[in-house]
Amino acid sequence: MEIVCPAGTPASLRAAVKAGAHTVYCGFADETNARNFPGLNFDRDEMREGVKFAHDHGAKVLVAINTYPRAGAEAIWHRAVADAESSGADAVILADLGLLAYAAKHHPGLRRHLSVQAAAANADMLNFYASEFGVKRVVLPRVLSVPEIAAINAETEVETEVFVFGGLCVMAEGRCSLSSYATGLSPNMNGVCSPASHVEYHDDHGALSAKLGGFTIHKVGADEPAPYPTLCKGCFSAGDATGHLFEDPVSLNAEKLIPQLAKAGVTALKIEGRQRSRSYVAQVVRNFRAAVEAQAAGRPMPEGMLAQLTEGQAATAGAYKKTWR
Amino acid sequence: MHLTVGPNQFFWKADAWSAFYDQMAAAPVERVVLGELVCSKRLPFYQDRIPGAIETLLEAGKEVAVTSLALVTLKRERKLTAELVEAGVEVEVNDLTMLAYLPKDVPFSVGPLVNVYNEGTLAWLADRGATRICLPPELPLESVTALAAEGAKRGVTVEVWGHGRLPLAISGRCYHARLHKRTKDNCQFACEDDPDGLTVRTLEDQPFLAMNGVQTLSDSCASMANQLEVLNKAGVNALRLSPQTGDFLGVCQAWRDRIDGRIDAAALSDRLETLSGGMRLSDGFLTGARGADWSRAKEGEVA
């Protein structure tokens, strides 16, 4: 199986390729991609050089242009698609209907993948995107179980890519405006969720509380792991209950499910984390490359080594196990 | 400015559901969208009431549409969605899966849960047969203005979220079931106990969100009470009022009075606050720094 690895910077791209990534995904340093974080991403020259480096080492590059273009400013997104093509990228990852239509019409030779931000969650929708816009691969939303993924693959020719490691959205991606409700900035419009610019930490004698846009998201004691204050993983109360009502501060690790995902007909395994360091990228990629090599050779999955890298230092198999719901 | 009553987002008992649409037949609104938006498991409890409600509303001279489900994953849900084509009234598409089933010559409308953020998307949908689009509530005024202009150019009616708890997210996981330590498959319909959603508070006891099964809403009740002139000027054609319990007919009437110039913005928000049992209002997505803000809130006050 192909492993698709994150790169927030040129250094991470090189680290991912050296660590064994078959494919790297990245974005331009602006609002056109869903990891529009401070100090991250690629300018046009860096993208060209990154693609060349990857190609020289036998790896592919996908350019994520997966936010929803702002009305009156679509030209910024159109230019991003054109620049991705001229940089030599192997495909673009898009979410917006209008942008897909534009790319299909004006850049027919540029391969199109459907971003997870489009939340295409059933076979009919995959086939719809394929027939309308010539989409070749769909990144599936993180709301599906393994049997559901298998059922989708049985009904479509479109390649599927699924997340196996990293941050976990509990909401259908691209259909969530929790972040902009609290901060004014959203994944769909600004390429950020629970942005650092709106985070405030207060350290009170070792107890750490985190606010987002003025709303308290969680408080942790001195010795507890500190999750980033992502809104849907916050600690809240409703009725008589207090706790992580939407999702615990965990991240996804589906390493052990690789054989089942292979059997389900999945083409590519995606690792989340363009905002993480090159050290993280290298470690995770190395592990997953070893895992898919083991899978291909019919050997047992190697023991997981990634616990310390996960958020809250705890991991879940997410929606892949049906009881998650 | 026209008024649309959007599909009920919550799970109501069948009798309450029927009584609501009987009332809406007499409401001063032009259009009513009904059907199940949030969770397919709720539908069997009132599905047989839908044809009657449609008939009542049509007889009362309302435009009527049925909504498609917001998130379609299961085979059963795909079948339900495909069957909407036969509903006999217009379909409001709230998940693009619906487009896979709609024949290309059938006109349709688009609901607020479809991502229409720009002119290119609006144009594509118009070419595909969309005659009406209710924009995502997240959009700022600049985007609403640009999209209303594009809509006018293409003969698409543009609607904006006018009143009600904001649909902020949809998930594969049911939060009501999780709260009651049940799985989604064995939810025992926990969401039925909260016919307006269950308020979610921060650790400092600040009301923040509301859970409604697989959906997450705002705690605040969005209201365009102070924005009517701005939206008129932007070229918006209709406002959507989202059902809630209590005197919803009164909510519709208050809005009609405001649109017809019988009351002003302040009087409308006062009436809405009373009618919604003291719910906090918000309109920050349109003109504020963030969605939760309210244009009349004092500085430093959390709306």
Add this chain to the structure above:
Amino acid sequence: MHDHAVQLPVFPRLPAFALRGLPLTPIALALGAFARRMAARHPSMFKRLGDYGNLRFVLDPTDLPVTLLLEPRAGNPRLRLSRQPMQGDARIAGPLSGLLGMVHGAYDGDALFFSRDLVIEGDTAAVLALRNAIDDAELDLAAEAEAMSGPFAAQVRRLIQLAETRTGVALSRHEEGPLW
């Protein structure tokens, strides 16, 4: 799954204690020259910082009796050293090994934060920008120091290697060759 798999080395007490009595001026001067050299050799790092480059970052190695104040100043950086707590727009505190390990790509900043080995205060977005800019620059502080030491380069290299072995602190760039 809550075991701390990364155990950060702590700077040995004796040299830390020695630093308490040392005059800071020569060290500060050397740091200043060092910062200017880095700026000349890594201009893209400052570009990546963007507007955050105009802010002031307090770097607080919690196992040393000193604090650093870093002002990137759009490519004309200034590094100040003090025994007193300093004020800035953002503060990053943690064991020296964690701070240096992050710079050298041996540790992941987020992981250190999740495990509470790193503490962040003030402008979180600025800290993120700084972390990302440094991460991309693939710095090697030891190699830079060695190159600055002219005729003493070989001695400096030996010293650094010795210190790395003794303390377990990543003083030079952490990298592995291609694996596949």
